[in-house]
Amino acid sequence: MKKTRKSNSKKPTFEPDVIEKDLCNLFPKEWIRNAAKETGLIKRERKIEAFVMLWTLVFSFGVHLPRNLANMKRKYVKASKKEIAESSWYMRFTPELVEFLKVCVNHAIEQLAVEQNKVLSEKLAKFKDVFIQDSTIIRLHKSLAKKWPAARSKTVAAGVKVGMLVSAVANSPKSIGIYAETTNELKTLRIGPWIKDRILLIDLGFYKHQLFAKIKQNDGYFVSRLKGNADPLIIDVYNTCPGNSIDVKGKYLSEILPKLKRQVLDVEVEISVKKPNYNGKSKTRMDTESFRLVAVYNKDEEKYHVYLTNILKDDLSPEDVAKLYGARWDIELIFKELKSRYDLDVVNTKNPQIVEAYIWIAILTLFMSRRIYNIVRKHNPKEKMVRYTQLRWSTIFTENAGDQLTLILRYYGVERTFETVMNVYQSQALDPHVNRERFRDEFWS
Numbered sequence: 001m002k003k004t005r006k007s008n009s010k011k012p013t014f015e016p017d018v019i020e021k022d023l024c025n026l027f028p029k030e031w032i033r034n035a036a037k038e039t040g041l042i043k044r045e046r047k048i049e050a051f052v053m054l055w056t057l058v059f060s061f062g063v064h065l066p067r068n069l070a071n072m073k074r075k076y077v078k079a080s081k082k083e084i085a086e087s088s089w090y091m092r093f094t095p096e097l098v099e100f101l102k103v104c105v106n107h108a109i110e111q112l113a114v115e116q117n118k119v120l121s122e123k124l125a126k127f128k129d130v131f132i133q134d135s136t137i138i139r140l141h142k143s144l145a146k147k148w149p150a151a152r153s154k155t156v157a158a159g160v161k162v163g164m165l166v167s168a169v170a171n172s173p174k175s176i177g178i179y180a181e182t183t184n185e186l187k188t189l190r191i192g193p194w195i196k197d198r199i200l201l202i203d204l205g206f207y208k209h210q211l212f213a214k215i216k217q218n219d220g221y222f223v224s225r226l227k228g229n230a231d232p233l234i235i236d237v238y239n240t241c242p243g244n245s246i247d248v249k250g251k252y253l254s255e256i257l258p259k260l261k262r263q264v265l266d267v268e269v270e271i272s273v274k275k276p277n278y279n280g281k282s283k284t285r286m287d288t289e290s291f292r293l294v295a296v297y298n299k300d301e302e303k304y305h306v307y308l309t310n311i312l313k314d315d316l317s318p319e320d321v322a323k324l325y326g327a328r329w330d331i332e333l334i335f336k337e338l339k340s341r342y343d344l345d346v347v348n349t350k351n352p353q354i355v356e357a358y359i360w361i362a363i364l365t366l367f368m369s370r371r372i373y374n375i376v377r378k379h380n381p382k383e384k385m386v387r388y389t390q391l392r393w394s395t396i397f398t399e400n401a402g403d404q405l406t407l408i409l410r411y412y413g414v415e416r417t418f419e420t421v422m423n424v425y426q427s428q429a430l431d432p433h434v435n436r437e438r439f440r441d442e443f444w445s
Helices: 018-028 029-039 050-062 068-081 086-090 095-113 207-216 253-259 318-340 352-378 389-398 401-412 418-428
Strands: 129-140 158-167 173-178 198-202 221-225 233-235 267-274 285-296 304-309
Touching: 018 401, 029 050, 029 095, 050 068, 050 095, 050 401, 068 086, 086 173, 095 173, 095 198, 095 352, 129 318, 158 352, 173 352, 198 318, 207 221, 207 267, 207 285, 221 318, 221 401, 253 267, 253 304, 267 304, 285 318, 285 389, 304 318, 318 389, 352 389, 389 401
Parallel strands: 129 198, 198 221
Antiparallel strands: 129 158, 158 173, 221 304, 233 267, 267 285, 285 304
16 A cells, blocks of 8 residues: 655745735825825715725726726725715716826835845846836727827727836836827836836837937946847957857948858947937937847747847847847736736726726736735745746636735725625615616516
């Protein structure tokens, strides 16, 4: 008879209320109340309590549930155990609510920025962080076309662009903005001293030589794919492996790339940069900047991927530069999570305030999801951490969001009971139209 081997792996131990305690430290009850008063969302707390409203929006409306104000109101009544009038609830969806939600998002960004949820590898030890910038489009009702005009549309259409800068170390967004779809990508990204000692992974939509020069001037770093029509001049060679027997110095990339045979190209190139005009002069001034260019053969696509960067060759090899740029997929996963799990793009309203409120609620839900995700990872052995993939996590999070709402309200002292549920059934199931004639009333009731 075989003896079964006992597993030495111990189950992770959790403190009671560890998640609720953490979320309440992130958003203390008094802070929520003060933020609601300062933004004008709530002037006097009677039936509507700011902290119950915030957590109800995040853990009920922010996940897969019917997207309408009536459903949200029922969730609030159930959570707060307080009966409220229809008008009292609908009147909260105002510019003041949008401002309150934005303040909450900015507060979450500030709090998460001082925490390090992920550690950069040894190869990136000299850098403080890796940032990824991108945006996604949300389609809106055509009646909102004047406020948020759509791009490249033959008919009247509306759309907003949600721009996001994501931090690898914080494992969450660093900055978020809402723009009209027609807004140029470059206007959603402002380079300044914040980029110092940090790497920015740039999408082709943000490709501009002046942007690269500005990052360099601010002692920051970047990695970008080279634009298809760019043809920089090679001024120096970094790698001297046997595969680079071709004489490349002093030639343009278009002359060299077709001659490479699955070799790695690592060179310094010179590119033209438009200089800003001064003293009202309209004449365009041109200058040159030197950057590092690497070309790595991609076996799957059977072609070269060419990258432009200012990261030194001693810090990252050409292959490492290509792998690092592949981390841009993280922001694609964030947008996928926002849309497929938290319904970022489900905006069935013509009211611009409600549109913005929906977007900020989805983003807040993402923050809470990431917050709990980081807690769960920290309470597990290192070998298990990598198995908590983001999209699988978001599925489990949405399935259990209702339970989490119950737990966090209980932590605040708001307990759900059978009586609470019964009151919701009795009050919310009533048709608000008192005098409406109902089918078959004359025969039975």
